[in-house]
Amino acid sequence: MTRRVAIVGVGATVFRSVSPELSYKELMYEAAIRAYADAGIDPRVDVDSFVTSAEDLHEGTSIFDEYTPDQLGGVLRPNHTITADGLNSIAAAYMQILTGEFDVVVVEAHSKASNSLTPEQVAAYALDPVYTRPLRAHPHFIAGMEMNRFLSESGYTREQCAQVCVKNRRNALANPLAAYGASTELREVLESPPAFAPLSHADIARYADGAVVVVLADEERARQLNSIPIWVRGVGWCSDTPALETRDWGQAVYARLSSQMAYKMAEIQNPREEIDLAELDDSFSYKELQAMEALGLCEPGQAGAMTVAGETKPDGSLPVNISGGSLGTGLAHEATGLLKLFEIVLQLRGHAGPRQLKNARVGVAQSWKGIPHTSGAVVVLGRE
């Protein structure tokens, strides 16, 4: 009899472009105490394992996991770091609980992007040192190339991508955690300065600082702790090639394979019908359309039209990025996926206030590792 795993607590700080009065430790602590209060637990007694998501170069410290346990209540407990988006840590926590050896696991991720003074150097440091870095081009060229190929293969247009920006930033106005809520016009997005053509500046999500903590528990604990456990129905993650030379430029294969793994676990055969809301990668506007296709949330070639017709708006047939997405909340390094998960948890609990959807029963969160990579994760959550 397989165990079931639920999310029993979530906590997040507000996300802002700068957070000068708090160190990253203090951001982590704030998110943690909110999550623990939400779950009704004491981390020194109730938590069996801690999983954090971080990359050294985002922090400016090597072996960053050294600095995580104290402010999470994890000292002298099992702690480890996953160098990937928070959704991967959710998968790791899920697996730990399923082994039967852990009942309550905490997941954390944060962004202090404002503290990194040379982000393009950090991004360049991820490029292959022999094949790509010597070209000395700003790494975002990779997103520009991917967008170009994607539009050419799919037939989507820059206007449809721009519609994603308009929708998500407007959605963010209703999200008190979001950094970049705004009422923008399509024209403004299209006329924003070109960045890495066909990308314009407005197509690119800006960074924000903040932290998210999630508490997971097995079914028995979950039912003791929280009146509305949100079930982890499925998880999936996948790494495609890091090589620029041999990758599939048009499709998000990693997202498709991740979602297939998660849907299989969640016993979802028809995602378009069975998923009520989706929080998808929109670190670049076109990625949302690419993810919609990869996750089977629309017929091939339909994502652009659906967006323009308003189907992915909050009052549409498949709300996408009701949180505001990264375009609206701010891109948050490894916390990006957890922010998406946070929204879905609130929606499924019926606690999303002015953003609350009717009949939200099943949601999917999806994240991408970011430039220059083709890896990512998917988590499916359900009320049942």
Next chain:
Amino acid sequence: MGLRDVAVVGAGLTKFMRRSLETGRELAFEASKMALDSCGLTMDDVDCVVIGTAPDAFDGVHMKGEWLADGAGGWRKPVMRGYVGGGTGVFSPIQAWYHIASGLFDVCLVVCEEKMSTCQPHPQGAFLTIFDHTTERALKPNLLWIFAMEMQRYMTTYGISERDIARVAVKNKRNGLDHPATQVGADITVDDVMNSAVMSWPVKRLDVSPTSDGAVAMVLASDRVARRITDKPVWIQGVGWSLDTQYWANRDLAYPTYLEKAARMAYSMAGVKEPRKEINIVEPYDPFDYKELHHLEGLQLAPKGGAPQLIIDGVTERTGNMPSCPSGGLLGVGNPIAAAGLMKVSEIFWQLRGEAGKRQVPGTPARGLAQAWGDLMQVGTVIILGNEPSSR
């Protein structure tokens, strides 16, 4: 233990070298291929991949896990990189254990790689960035400082001499001569250690393991699959890990409490009640000779301050009652950080199968333990392997 029992079914490794021609990816590939070949599997048989590698700063690639994935068979598969600094080499099979014990996967390839020589002029310089950026980095610490200080505190607390500690280096370097991967196996004496250059007193050159390039890979499988792959699966009976406070100067440096926690977690899972009697063979992490002693005590295999006596009495020789670092360890083979820890796990694997060749300990060891350590001297990772699945 866990939903399903998990076994190690194959392993492989590259040479450990001061500087290799091969790139990190190529090292990962060579080790992965050897591990798969050793148990007759191909990448089609592998469901998921766990990659272990220490700071990105060494290989000089940010998001190193993704970059290595191709070489580690991670193409279009679920790949995860877990990270606990120097503890990673033993943590990676633990991570693979929870992948399989969860019921989600049957076969996991674990690959640990490090190419420290990329960091020039010396990989040691990269360690500056592990110190707190505000309260410590400005003092320009050398990594050796903190280990030298921990060694000094250990010596002072228990009245242990440098000569007694040096015996560990002698033992391990001699053992290392028999390891095919060895970079630094040698026949040395305690006097050689005592006469070697003082780098950061009391740490001398021969007290320390080298920086290295190298990779190790291992295949883990669920019970029903493991028995089809090999006649001699080696079962994971217990795992444990624990991370202490980041404020390392607020801690008792004479004793690794975090390791005791990790060890007790693993012993409890494995049903081990008297470790000294029930662990037949041990690979404690030995980047410095004093650490083997420190760790034997944290592992509850020697009383506090009592580990040196085990060395003196010959208990820890290959022919002794509890062989310790029969592989030669980091001091005798080399220290490509994450790969070094996995090398120790592979040693227990081969020893339990009777396949350690010249390093084989006599008798039939039935249960062994491998351990790694890292971060600001604050993480302990422990894995217990045995010829039977856990008794629990």
Next chain:
Amino acid sequence: MSQVVDRRQSVSSSEPHDLPTLPGTPLRDSDIREGRVLTERWDPDLRYAWDTGIAISRYLQGLKEGKLLGSFCSTCERLVVPPRIVCEQCFRPMREYLPVKDTGTVNTFSISHVAWNAQPIQTPDIPAVIDLDGASPGIGILHKLGEVDPNAVQTGLRVEAVWEPARKRKGAITDIRYFRPLS
């Protein structure tokens, strides 16, 4: 999950030491110097400005004023340095900042002949963990010793901070130049 064919027949028991030499091609520095092996070089320019936040800002402010501050946990009755907003043992918030003395006892030390980048240095550094007077037992900080013969240093040595003059202090751990034996 995967279908694994029973492969036991096709695999021979492998003894690593009987295998031909393990893969890997060790290089000498001369291979690179003399151009037999090609290399690609990258000099990273990675810069950060870390927000010090509530607790460490107080600590740095204290250093600028010539004081060492700690934070106090009333539940555990612990006074710890450097200060932090949460007690890592009981997880209760720490809101009280109290000064500790700038004298202490050497918990442990080393005598280092190499710089942070592994280059040899002429005058040895003497890093130490100094347990501070007024802080809870065993609460120490990393710093360096000065004005002392390395051979005279031992665990238990009583020391005092030597501060930079006030006008030179910036609010950094280096506002303390080093610790020297108590006069």
